[in-house]
Amino acid sequence: xADECIGIIPARYGSTRFPGKPLALLGNKPVIQWVYERASxxxxxxxxxxxxxxxxxxxxxxxxxxxxxMTSSSIxxxxxxxxxxxxxxxxxxxxxxxxxxxxxxxxxxxxxxxxLIDNENAVMGTLVKRVDSxxxxxxxxxxxxxxxxxxxxxxxxxxxxxxxxxxxxxxxWLNQHTYYRHIGxxxxxxxxxKKYIKLPETAxxxxxxxxQLRVLEYGxxxxxxxxxYNPQGVDTPEDLESLNKYIExxxxxx
Numbered sequence: 001x002a003d004e005c006i007g008i009i010p011a012r013y014g015s016t017r018f019p020g021k022p023l024a025l026l027g028n029k030p031v032i033q034w035v036y037e038r039a040s041x042x043x044x045x046x047x048x049x050x051x052x053x054x055x056x057x058x059x060x061x062x063x064x065x066x067x068x069x070m071t072s073s074s075i076x077x078x079x080x081x082x083x084x085x086x087x088x089x090x091x092x093x094x095x096x097x098x099x100x101x102x103x104x105x106x107x108x109x110x111x112x113x114x115x116l117i118d119n120e121n122a123v124m125g126t127l128v129k130r131v132d133s134x135x136x137x138x139x140x141x142x143x144x145x146x147x148x149x150x151x152x153x154x155x156x157x158x159x160x161x162x163x164x165x166x167x168x169x170x171x172x173w174l175n176q177h178t179y180y181r182h183i184g185x186x187x188x189x190x191x192x193x194k195k196y197i198k199l200p201e202t203a204x205x206x207x208x209x210x211x212q213l214r215v216l217e218y219g220x221x222x223x224x225x226x227x228x229y230n231p232q233g234v235d236t237p238e239d240l241e242s243l244n245k246y247i248e249x250x251x252x253x254x
Contacts, residue, residue: 004091005113006132007045009035010078012100013054017236022057024240026102027247027254029064031234032057032101036066041106044113045095048241051085057179079186079211083197086190094193096186100234102243103252105214108229110185115223119149125223126153129230131179134170143210147223153224156182156210180224183231186212192220 011022018024022032032050042046048121050061050068053075061068075081079096086094093116095109108127123211128145131137137144140158147153155161164173172180188196202217204210215222235241247254 004046004089005044005093005095006089006091007039007042007048007095007097007109007221008082008085009039009048009050009099010081010095011050011052011054012078012081013052013057014173015235018234018240020056020098021234022052022239023060024234024237026234026240026243027252030060030254031102031240032061032065033066033105035097035099035142036064038059038102038106039106039109042109042113043106044110044117047089047091049085050099051081053081074085077211079193080197083193084191085086089190091190094188095187096192098184098233101185102234103232103247105229108183108227109185111225111227112185115225116187116189119223122223123189123220124196125187127183127185127227127229128153128180128186128211128224129183129227131174131181133149133174134174136181137170137174137179139172143208144164145180145182147224151224153182153222154216156208156212156216158208158210183227183229196220206246 015021023030033199037239051071052058053073054072058068069085071081071084082096083120112127143156143158144161146155146161147152198217202214205213
């Protein structure tokens, strides 16, 4: 159905920094199970799918009662993997849910989906959160976002934007301006996703290594919702160790 909203979790085994991370144990279950179960609490998503190129991930997802589909190992990135699975469905909205965000929350996903439901001309949406510390502000692995007065993101950068020329103190910058960082969850109109993956890479995208800049360089808009959510991704074994301590200390339900 055209009004259907499908959530797709791209998950590959061969991560450079952390091979096999979807199957790494967080508490007493694998990371991919955390993502799937928590994403399943979304009220907007009508079907949830793990898209993978590895039979080990596929088998684990099926074993805990999830739904998975195999995709080609030649696919270059998560967005293309999402698009390959979405091709088989007549859904109006596609949600790209990161497979390394084990503490994702259903209402957070719904906030992103609502961007397209509430804005019929929007073709893509994403999420941002307020920057709370200088450490967060200066971290190039946490891309910053600037938005217009209508809630459209008009640039993403690993650098700090905007730059306050007349102040040397980053804490002063935070005091004078509300900074936002990007949360890597995307929602697309299905027709736009098909178009987007066929667009050639752009200069800004290559420079920043941020694929969402391709959308902006070709003149499309990305709606952004501000949410109160602190993403805690698993990119390295050290991240997993820290997150294991976090869920234990905070008695997060497993």
